[in-house]
Amino acid sequence: MKAYRAILIKLPKDKCDVDYIKRLMALTNLAYRGFEVWVPDLPKEIQHHLYGSFKNFKDSLAFGTKPKGWFARAWVPLKTFRIYQNGSRKSGRYAPVVFDFKNNIIKLYQVCRNGRGYVIEVPMPKWVVDRIKEGGDVKFAMIGLKNDKPYLALTAEREVEPYQPSGYILAIDINSWSHGIAWGLLRSGRIVSFKQEGLNPQRIVSLYNQAVKREKKVGRLKRLGLSDTISARRTKRMARRLRSRIYRLINEEATFMAGKLVKKALRYKAKVVIDDVDWESLRGLLTRKYGGKVGKLLLSGLKRFVKLLVTQLQWYSVPYEFRRLYSKKCPRCGHSLTQVEGRVMVCGNCGFKAPRDMVPMYWATKLFEIMKK
Ligand SMILES: [Zn+2]
Numbered sequence: 001m002k003a004y005r006a007i008l009i010k011l012p013k014d015k016c017d018v019d020y021i022k023r024l025m026a027l028t029n030l031a032y033r034g035f036e037v038w039v040p041d042l043p044k045e046i047q048h049h050l051y052g053s054f055k056n057f058k059d060s061l062a063f064g065t066k067p068k069g070w071f072a073r074a075w076v077p078l079k080t081f082r083i084y085q086n087g088s089r090k091s092g093r094y095a096p097v098v099f100d101f102k103n104n105i106i107k108l109y110q111v112c113r114n115g116r117g118y119v120i121e122v123p124m125p126k127w128v129v130d131r132i133k134e135g136g137d138v139k140f141a142m143i144g145l146k147n148d149k150p151y152l153a154l155t156a157e158r159e160v161e162p163y164q165p166s167g168y169i170l171a172i173d174i175n176s177w178s179h180g181i182a183w184g185l186l187r188s189g190r191i192v193s194f195k196q197e198g199l200n201p202q203r204i205v206s207l208y209n210q211a212v213k214r215e216k217k218v219g220r221l222k223r224l225g226l227s228d229t230i231s232a233r234r235t236k237r238m239a240r241r242l243r244s245r246i247y248r249l250i251n252e253e254a255t256f257m258a259g260k261l262v263k264k265a266l267r268y269k270a271k272v273v274i275d276d277v278d279w280e281s282l283r284g285l286l287t288r289k290y291g292g293k294v295g296k297l298l299l300s301g302l303k304r305f306v307k308l309l310v311t312q313l314q315w316y317s318v319p320y321e322f323r324r325l326y327s328k329k330c331p332r333c334g335h336s337l338t339q340v341e342g343r344v345m346v347c348g349n350c351g352f353k354a355p356r357d358m359v360p361m362y363w364a365t366k367l368f369e370i371m372k373k
Contacts, residue, residue: 003160003314005136007127009152011143015120016150017113021076024050024111025144028074043110045094049079075144075153078111082138090137097141097152099128111143112150122152131156134315160317168192168270171364172261172309173325173357174277174302175285181257181305184361185268189368191361198305199253201290201298204246208294211242250301258308265318272313273364274306276322323367325360 023042027050030037036051081095085102098107104124112120128138136158143152169186181198184191214235221232265272279299286295313320328337328345335349343356354362 001160001162001317003158003317004155005131005311005315006153006155007125008146009122009125009154011108011112011122011150011152012120013149015112018145018148018150020114021112021143021145021150022073024076025073028076029070029072032074033070042114043116046096046110049094049096050076073145075142076111078141078143080138080141084132099124099138101129101132106152108143108152125154128154128156131158134158136315156315158315160314162317162319163269165271165319166269168268169273169364169367170261170265170268170270171273171325171361172275173327173360174275174306175282175327175360180298180302182357182360183261183264184358184364185264185270186361186365186368189365191358191365194358194361196357198257199250199298199301201294204249204297205290205294207242207246207249208297211239211246214239214242246297250297251304254301254305254308258305258312261309262312262316262318265313266316270318271367272318272320273325273367274309274320274322275325275360277302278324279303323364325363327356327359329359329363331359331362331366 023039024046027037027039027042027047031050038047078097079095080097080099082090082099083102084090087102096109096111098109100107101124105121106124106128107119107121109119110117112118131138136156138154138156140155140157141152142155143150145151167187171184171186173182173184174180179196179198180201182194182196184194186192218227218232218236218239221227221229221235226232261272264270282302283295283299286298289295290298310320329335330337330347330350330352332352333347333350335347337345337347337352337359339356340346344353345356345359346353352362
């Protein structure tokens with residue numbers, strides 16, 4: 001089985017010609033559709049690359065699917081040439097992207113600007129070095145624009161074989177009260193450790209309110225014809241900064257939690273069980289609690305967390321599965337639970353009793369019974 005991980009690298013704007021990249025993207029779209037359009041003023045090597053070798057690897061899982069619309073911008077797939085520290089090399093004759101691990105740089109030939117032999121160098125990201133150390137290889141790259149800014153997308157590939165779980169289960173609950181994420185380490189049907197962590201929604205709410213307050217002020221000044229004053233511009237800048245801080249916070253938290261939990265799973269050679277959350281009802285819950293806009297932000301953070309988590313679990317060949325981990329349904333008899341004082345859930349049918357946030361972990365312990373069979 002093959003596993004993939006990808007990363008985006010910002011390219012220096014002053015060394016890239018956005019219009020040139022746009023043209024390459026348009027040609028790529030056509031190539032996906034089976035058309036060869038030879039343009040006289042573009043380097044021949046790139047066009048050969050697009051119509052020759054591209055055919056062989058465009059369907060690789062490393063890339064997205066065929067662009068939906070005729071004029072949709074398609075990222076330009078590029079072969080890579082790897083020169084390793086020990087001097088060994090990988091790839092065929094011509095590749096527009098060269099990874100030079102001896103000098104720790106990536107060289108890009110003729111894909112950033114139209115010109116014979118035009119080459120730019122970017123520093124080798126640590127991400128690439130780490131993936132290679134783990135036994136991966138970066139066979140493919142793509143160049144393209146995101147918000148009209150040039151980026152290089154790298155895809156690492158690795159052959160994996162899931163390990164035999166040791167008897168530990170790491171259960172991950174996405175729908176945890178006030179924190180977003182809760183995890184429990186389980187063994188032989190018992191909860192060994194449990195923790196709730198992750199994003200603090202109150203912090204997001206507060207940053208969001210601050211941003212909205214400033215945006216309202218900008219609106220007021222605009223109506224008064226004062227939108228060009230120093231104060232208006234400063235307020236606008238502040239609002240923008242607050243917004244991007246929210247995105248950054250959510251992103252960082254998702255990345256941190258995914259990394260941490262994957263490491264934990266590897267340390268215990270655990271099987272990972274992820275709450276197969278009902279996103280629609282979670283959206284409703286978050287919207288009711290924090291309002292539509294903030295709810296949406298928190299939801300996107302949780303979705304991103306799950307996506308990162310799964311990609312990394314696959315990459316490190318950790319066995320995992322999705323399973324509904326309920327918090328209002330009795331794990332022993334399936335009866336619905338009632339909440340009593342102190343956020344404790346009680347089953348009126350069989351007498352099961354547990355703190356509300358732990359109930360999903362009890363659902364996960366049921367897996368041991370299944371595993372025994
Ligand atoms: Zn019960």
